Amino acid sequence: MIPFSILDLAPIAQGGTASDAFRNSVELAQEAERLGFQRIWLAEHHGMAGIASAATAVVIGHVAGATKTIRVGAGGVMLPNHAPLIIAEQFGTLNAMYPGRIDLGLGARRAPTSLPHGPCVAT
Amino acid sequence: MNASADQFPQDVQELQFYFQPAEPGQKIKAIPGEGQDVPIWLLGSSLYSAQLAAMLGLPFAFASHFAPELMEQAVALYRERFTPSAQLKKPHAMLTVNIFAAENDAEAKRLFTTMQVAFVNMLRDQRGKVQPPIDNIDDFWSPQEKVWVTEKLSRSFVGSKETVEQGLRNFLAEHKPDELMISGHFFDPKARLRSLAITAAIRDRLN
Numbered sequence: 001m002i003p004f005s006i007l008d009l010a011p012i013a014q015g016g017t018a019s020d021a022f023r024n025s026v027e028l029a030q031e032a033e034r035l036g037f038q039r040i041w042l043a044e045h046h047g048m049a050g051i052a053s054a055a056t057a058v059v060i061g062h063v064a065g066a067t068k069t070i071r072v073g074a075g076g077v078m079l080p081n082h083a084p085l086i087i088a089e090q091f092g093t094l095n096a097m098y099p100g101r102i103d104l105g106l107g108a109r110r111a112p113t114s115l116p117h118g119p120c121v122a123t
Numbered sequence: 124m125n126a127s128a129d130q131f132p133q134d135v136q137e138l139q140f141y142f143q144p145a146e147p148g149q150k151i152k153a154i155p156g157e158g159q160d161v162p163i164w165l166l167g168s169s170l171y172s173a174q175l176a177a178m179l180g181l182p183f184a185f186a187s188h189f190a191p192e193l194m195e196q197a198v199a200l201y202r203e204r205f206t207p208s209a210q211l212k213k214p215h216a217m218l219t220v221n222i223f224a225a226e227n228d229a230e231a232k233r234l235f236t237t238m239q240v241a242f243v244n245m246l247r248d249q250r251g252k253v254q255p256p257i258d259n260i261d262d263f264w265s266p267q268e269k270v271w272v273t274e275k276l277s278r279s280f281v282g283s284k285e286t287v288e289q290g291l292r293n294f295l296a297e298h299k300p301d302e303l304m305i306s307g308h309f310f311d312p313k314a315r316l317r318s319l320a321i322t323a324a325i326r327d328r329l330n
Contacts, residue, residue: 002295004326006319007188007219007306014252024312031316035323038302050241050253075184075304076166084134085153088141092156105164105184108131108172
């Protein structure tokens with residue numbers, strides 16, 4: 001069978017806090033690891049009352065530190081929000097801490113209008 | 124911060140450059156970062172992101188869990204245009220779906236209302252914290268909201284182990300993803316762990 005993986009938004013439930021959300025994400029990641037899931041990704045969202053993973057690299061570090069083998073990554077980092085150098089440093093740091101376990105998924109938020117080497121079919 | 128997403132392909136390539144071993148005399152370096160093997164994936168829900176991932180030879184994750192409209196076209200285009208890279212020799216398409224698995228279909232449908240309510244609230248511009256499940260979603264959404272949310276969440280597998288297994292079996296046979304990513308907004312983290320365990324059991328039975 002193909003690998004199965006998990007996308008987590010570190011959800012903040014009604015009546016709960018961001019601290020609760022991170023405890024739940026760690027528990028989810030540990031259980032996913034035990035059950036043989038391939039990777040768990042956290043997503044960058046901002047200003048959402050129900051999502052605690054805005055500082056995505058920080059949360060990835062927390063989850064990777066609480067697990068041993070499962071891959072942990074960004075699903076994704078919204079690259080237009082950042083200087084590429086800063087993201088390389090953040091994920092280089094994570095990969096130095098947790099070698100071979102870190103993935104870097106990148107999103108553009110919206111589809112750009114052209115490809116680097118030719119026209120775009122559609123967006 | 125870049126004002127324009129048109130800069131995106133250049134930014135991806137700049138990021139890849141920082142992960143390469145530094146060249147002699149290279150002034151700007153990512154430390155830590157240079158020479159490290161951090162796999163880069165492209166995420167998207169458009170044909171644009173599929174083409175860019177294909178062109179750069181990167182793994183591609185499609186957001187079918189909330190924007191399913193172009194999934195089949197995007198994956199076909201990605202596989203057709205894929206060019207091998209140092210990172211990846213053949214295309215790797217990951218599809219994201221929502222799974223709400225529970226003891227029985229009724230309980231799973233109830234859990235799913237948390238995500239349906241969140242999407243209705245997004246339409247109403249009333250975003251908030253993750254809400255408890257409700258008994259009857261038809262008391263909550265309008266017919267128009269139902270149509271929109273149902274379309275957005277059409278790649279969701281909701282039910283007992285048997286129901287979800289049948290749905291996943293058909294989905295995997297039809298779309299042949301290289302990897303499946305599982306999402307879903309749950310109110311109760313224990314219910315999410317239970318759904319995860321059922322999903323793992325289904326995965327092992329699909330072998």
